[in-house]
Amino acid sequence: MSSFDRLRVVLVATRNPLNMGAAARAMSNFGFPRLRVVNPYHVAFREARSAVGASHVLASAEDYQSVAEAVGDCTLVVGTTAVGRRTLQHPLRRLEYGARLIRKQLRTSHVALLFGSEKSGLSNEAFSHCHWLLHIPTSQENISMNLGQAVAVCLYELARDGKATPDLPRGIQKQSGASAAEVERITALLQEAMVASGYLKRKPTSDAEQRLRRLVRRLKLPAGDVGAWLGILRQILWKLRN
Amino acid sequence: MSSFDRLRVVLVATRNPLNMGAAARAMSNFGFPRLRVVNPYHVAFREARSAVGASHVLASAEDYQSVAEAVGDCTLVVGTTAVGRRTLQHPLRRLEYGARLIRKQLRTSHVALLFGSEKSGLSNEAFSHCHWLLHIPTSQENISMNLGQAVAVCLYELARDGKATPDLPRGIQKQSGASAAEVERITALLQEAMVASGYLKRKPTSDAEQRLRRLVRRLKLPAGDVGAWLGILRQILWKLRN
Secondary structure, three states, X not given: OOHHHHEEEEEEOOXXXXXXXXXXXXXXXXXXXXXXXXXXXXXXXXXXXXXXXXXXXXXXXXXXXXXXXXXXXXXXXEEEOOOOOOOOOOOEEEHHHHHHHHHHHHOOOOXXXXXXXXXXXXXXXXXXXXXEEEEOOOOOOOOOOOHHHHHHHHHHHHHOOOOOOOEOOOOOOOOOEOOHHHHHHHHHHXXXXXXXXXXXXXXXXXXXXXXXXXXXXXXXXXXXXXHHXXXXXXXXXXXXXX | OOHXXXXXXXXXXXXXXXXXXXXXXXXXXXXXXXXXXXXXXXXXXXXXXXXOOOHHHHHOOEEEOOHXXXXXOOOEEEEEOOOOOOOOOOOEEXXXXXXXXXXXXXXXXXXXXXXXEOOOEOOHHHHOOOOEEEEOOOOOOOOOOOHHHHHHHHHHHHHOOOOOOOEOOOOOOOOOEOOHXXXXXXXXXXXXXXXXXXXXXXXXXXXXXXXXXXHHHOOOOEHHHHHHHHHHHHHHHHHHHO
């Protein structure tokens, strides 16, 4: 079993089926298959059209009458909150940090991640089942997130790979830089063009050549483009001289 | 000017005004105020009710006829894509890595982050204005994200603080652990209770005391809870002896 299969996303008293569909879609996007719902307002949530590509997540969602039952098999229960003016009785962790703790726990056991209703979030009763609370770091000016977006951001962070480095699509070679000789050929052509265009006569400086050389090197020319640039410059130079 | 003010979120040919509202809401949640739209399908997008708490973002959105105009003042233009079966001609970067490059650029200049239509993403024409492409790392089984959720995840990553550590809400003291003396008092009471309950007689071991001591220490008792535990144990002990 992958550790992602051990997460239970628990939607408590959700009002809008479209939001439940959006949550399911985000779960499917990030590879978390197990959805649980506690007392949704609309029992027909499984038909939500917003669950694009995630109908299997909604179809296999487990229905519960209480938070206690929905988190029964979990060793860690985490509630989400926008904080706001509420007085909290729980330790509160920012998503970046809290996700690390959840990931660690998922290696060996089940974790429940609770999301409350769109209107009022999780109740204090729901909070009382939680070991700690998680909040997404938002701007103070607008702390209230859309439910589907909040689920997406939390699951993204759980699936996040902090060691990610540049990657390339199939069929594209890693772009290597032009060689010094190629760069110098381009520099030389450019200088000829500048001479031919009268630029160097109009703005003479003692270190014109060096300036130009530095200028061209700052371009970081890709090796694959050298031919094209040489062609363009030769054409310009030809035109300048004729 | 904050570096977040230098980002332009550019929605190209978006179909559903509700998605534009959701994008605006996410922008407001993460503190990015500057929205630009290119040829939306519905001109009345500014009234989208999904922009909860973000009507100012929609109201001040700038309208453009072409991608070229919408990105004109930006020194870095990044397109988003789900990749899929498309053959890409651009370097492609995972969000975790690409966001670092965008953040760096935002320190000194404007950056455009482009999102395409719900149906087909960004066109090749739109791609041609981009320096490179960004993709959100999704599960291969469902790579297509909802537009509002994709915007939220990207902006979250841009605003993300990798150094985040535990924080606490107003009014909750950092929880300190019980002192060794307190833990020992609890251990002693527990041992008395074990003796009184006959437990130690039923399962005698030579190192019972040490086992119990280790057991209690692994609980990591909070200092503020010591009194309550002592009270409970004393009560149990009293009951056991009477």
